[in-house]
Amino acid sequence: MTHDKLQKRGRIIASRCYLCKETLETNNHLFLHCKVTTQVWALFTNLASLNWIMPEHIADLLSCWVRRGGSKSQRRWWRTVPACIWWIIWKERNQRIFVGKECTIEKINWKVITTLGFWCKEMNIEEEIQLVDFIGAL
Numbered sequence: 001m002t003h004d005k006l007q008k009r010g011r012i013i014a015s016r017c018y019l020c021k022e023t024l025e026t027n028n029h030l031f032l033h034c035k036v037t038t039q040v041w042a043l044f045t046n047l048a049s050l051n052w053i054m055p056e057h058i059a060d061l062l063s064c065w066v067r068r069g070g071s072k073s074q075r076r077w078w079r080t081v082p083a084c085i086w087w088i089i090w091k092e093r094n095q096r097i098f099v100g101k102e103c104t105i106e107k108i109n110w111k112v113i114t115t116l117g118f119w120c121k122e123m124n125i126e127e128e129i130q131l132v133d134f135i136g137a138l
């Protein structure tokens with residue numbers, strides 16, 4: 001659980017975001033608004049040439065993270081992006097807390113891209129070529 005959820009259950013902790021070390025850790029901060037996480041989101045919003053304004057809450061993001069146009073497989077892998085970002089950010093957060101190791105933003109981005117590619121392959125989402133093109137553009 002993020003710190004805000006632990007505090008609601010009565011745990012006394014000095015909360016701070018382990019990614020940016022600048023503010024309280026909440027779900028919405030960690031997964032949407034942290035300055036580390038926003039760099040990962042920017043990979044994808046830039047790819048899609050989106051003029052993106054991050055919603056305040058996770059539920060709002062899920063309701064508007066829709067790719068218009070493109071093939072069915074492109075739309076499927078696009079819908080997978082939020083879960084992939086959140087999985088890698090959660091693992092990075094836990095690594096920093098419990099192992100004491102930090103990855104650079106470049107390595108975090110690389111983990112998101114390679115994990116997304118792996119997940120798409122496992123879900124039989126074709127058109128991996130777009131991911132390859134995406135990686136090549138970085």
Ligand SMILES: [Zn+2]
Nearest residue numbers: 017019020034
């Ligand atoms: Zn942060």
